[in-house]
Amino acid sequence: MHKHKAEGVIPQYLLKKLANEGNEKAKESIVRTKEILKKRMDKPIKRERDVTISSAQPVRDHNPDRHIYDCEHTESRRKKLARSEGDPATNDDDVNRAYDFSGICLDYFKNVLNRNSIDNLGMDLIFNVNYGENFLNAFWDPNRQEMVFGDGDGKTFLSFTRSLDVIAHEKAHGITEYTNNLEYAQQSGALNEHFSDVIGSAVKQHAKRESADSADWLIGNEIVGPEFGGIALRSLKEPGTAFTNDPQPNHMSKYKDLPVNEDGDYGGVHINSGIPNKAFFLVSMEIGTDNAAILWYNAWNNREYLHRHAQFKDAFEAILKTAQTLSSQGMMPYNTEEAVKRAFSEVGIYSLVGV
Structure with a gap:
């Protein structure tokens, strides 16, 4: 049986292609992503209980909160809480995009899919933005139940918070985890x-x-x-x-x-x-x-x-x-x-x- 894996929105084969073409940030992102994933796969996914809920059931009353952390271009997650639910906009576009786009996703899950956040129980959303130095990826971490977004290098990739569909894509990995947990192979x-x-x-x-x-x-x-x-x-x-x-x-x-x-x-x-x-x-x-x-x-x-x-x-x-x-x-x-x-x-x- 293959272990559960997940890469990021930029697959390893594409990062390697860029690295072979001389992109140094792609090389660094490959190494860092491997380190993150190894730590993640060495630990079991911990939940209070196994949650699989039919979409026919009513949406729960608990409203999920959004918490946006600024990594300040380090590899430390949840380093600085930059914006929480109900807080005004900051002067950081990545923080604001993560907050606004995640709200759009939550509204779609609730109003179109009849789902309350990722786990259908109103899970709070944890975002880490400005991760690393020109990190070329974004991913959902199933062990820590949070999302991580790099800033890109400005040449091959721009900031990963710029794309609503990328943010929704990573959150949907969480939905798959809580529904059928499809093996990543x-x-x-x-x-x-x-x-x-x-x-x-x-x-x-x-x-x-x-x-x-x-x-x-x-x-x-x-x-x-x-x-x-x-x-x-x-x-x-x-x-x-x-x-x-x-x-x-x-x-x-x-x-x-x-x-x-x-x-x-x-x-x-x-x-x-x-x-x-x-x-x-x-x-x-x-x-x-x-x-x-x-x-x-x-x-x-x-x-x-x-x-x-x-x-x-x-x-x-x-x-x-x-x-x-x-x-x-x-x-x-x-x-x-x-x-x-x-x-x-x-x-x-x-x-x-x-x-």
């Missing part, structure tokens, strides 16, 4: 990354009042710098087009069978996620992005299909079953079930399932 790991991209894109579109056909469907386009060599980290609409030599496939015929180690992106978790990402885009184009996000979120709570080691075909079955249930209850458009079948057929997953 191969297809289950790709589904883990996929769900974070789904929620990141949905939150951004909702906040910008975009429709599925007017959205850019890009992840992290606000954080890429002038020397990045692309327009974003990923594209859900056209996987494989976000940057030069973007390795994401858009169909199972192009699936990349990679080794389960950091050089292989833990079996392609950031790479093969392009396949279900494309399916989400296609479903959204038929029923709307918020409806698709509700559908995916409810499927994520279905442990019968989406267990810890779930594969792409399991995700399809969970989403299809959820589409049938919600449509029969009048909670989804009439064409949702067929939209799901068409989308997963177009990316080559539906044909893998004997239904």
Whole structure:
């Protein structure tokens, strides 16, 4: 069994590519990320209790508070509390963006997904911004139950708080942890990354009042710098087009069978996620992005299909079953079930399932 892993919004293979091109900050970020992850994986995830709650249950009354810490360009987390719930804006843009964007995420979770914060019990949000010297990453730490955001180097990457979808992406990793805790390797790991991209894109579109056909469907386009060599980290609409030599496939015929180690992106978790990402885009184009996000979120709570080691075909079955249930209850458009079948057929997953 593979240990639970998580990298950050910038995968190791991309940081190594940049390091090989002479980016010294990428080299430093690789070393530091490895150190963080090793410490994290050596400790079990501690919770007061195992929380898995159906999205059909009412949202809890407790309102989560936001606590934004300024690392002051050191590697010490929770170094200086810069802004807490209800406090006025500061003169630090990273602190204010973390506060404001996390509020947008919380509102989306509550009002669209009917979820109260990451754990559905009103968990307070802990952010660490201005982490390290030009640190090139952002991540959710499941052991410490907090988020960390670097400032970027101003060339390859800008500050990671600049992107609403990146903040939502990292928080969605927490949701996955509290629902099905998908193993971070191969297809289950790709589904883990996929769900974070789904929620990141949905939150951004909702906040910008975009429709599925007017959205850019890009992840992290606000954080890429002038020397990045692309327009974003990923594209859900056209996987494989976000940057030069973007390795994401858009169909199972192009699936990349990679080794389960950091050089292989833990079996392609950031790479093969392009396949279900494309399916989400296609479903959204038929029923709307918020409806698709509700559908995916409810499927994520279905442990019968989406267990810890779930594969792409399991995700399809969970989403299809959820589409049938919600449509029969009048909670989804009439064409949702067929939209799901068409989308997963177009990316080559539906044909893998004997239904």
